[in-house]
Amino acid sequence: METTLANRWHQLTAPLLPDEAARTAMLTQLTKAYEAPGRHYHTLTHIRALLDAVDKAAAQLHDPAVVQLAVWFHDAVYEALRSDNEAKSAELAREFLATTSLSAERQARVAFLIERTHDHTQPQPPDDPDLLFFLDADLAILGASEARYQEYARQVRQEYRLVPGLLYRRGRRKVLQKLLEAPVLYHTPGFREQLDAAARRNLAQELRTL
Known part of the structure; x- marks a missing residue:
């Protein structure tokens, strides 16, 4: 993985989890998932593109760190023939975030953002700009x-x-x-x-x- 992505991960998570070994272990798990042989689009390239989009829009977001965490985990579990990938990815995020100092409310927000990617065509809350931005960025490839x-x-x-x-x-x-x-x-x-x-x-x- 490019050093810049590793740096981004540690910059994001170090304030939440001082234990570098634990942060690195989660990063390694995520990297293996996104670099798995069956992945072709849902890879680290996709993660990097979304993180770049969040960086550019950070001033417009209420909680950029939560959105970034959702980006990192949202396709962590991806098996083409399963319908529970988003739920499993959200579960993995919850398990990791439970070991951090992130508040329970913000942990729930990360999981919520991930779960909403299950169906981009479903009605979305109109007063949730962070969610709407995240969903739009995830579908940017279509345009x-x-x-x-x-x-x-x-x-x-x-x-x-x-x-x-x-x-x-x-x-x-x-x-x-x-x-x-x-x-x-x-x-x-x-x-x-x-x-x-x-x-x-x-x-x-x-x-x-x-």
């Missing part, structure tokens, strides 16, 4: 350039490589259709203005190829 989006689509397919083509296309079509039919893809004005149109074009194009 990437056409070439980058196509790479992302290939990476997702690789993560579902054990699923036969026919079944994968059927499932993927449902996901894409659900996203396209969502009245709101991006909840914050900045993301919406910059990415919504491109995201819907990318989604529609992938849907046509399936």
Whole structure:
């Protein structure tokens, strides 16, 4: 892992947990998870992109540290054929944060943010800017350039490589259709203005190829 990511982790967690060995052990566990052989999109590259987004928007967030913690843990458990990845990732976050000085309220917030990534099309609390930013940043890839989006689509397919083509296309079509039919893809004005149109074009194009 790049030193900068390790530095970010320790800068974030050192004030909460003086025990460097414990912090390093959790970092090692997270690194192994995100670098697992079956990962192609849900990797440390994704984590780095989200952390960069949080850094840029830190002044607009109520609790940037909580959002950063949610970023680190939100895809820690990712098995393509399971439906409880977000719940398991939130559970891992809770277990680690219980060993820190982070307040119980903020620990619950981290878990809440992670759990809300289970379905980006579900209604979201309109008065929770940190949650809305986190969800939008997590979906930023949908509004990437056409070439980058196509790479992302290939990476997702690789993560579902054990699923036969026919079944994968059927499932993927449902996901894409659900996203396209969502009245709101991006909840914050900045993301919406910059990415919504491109995201819907990318989604529609992938849907046509399936």
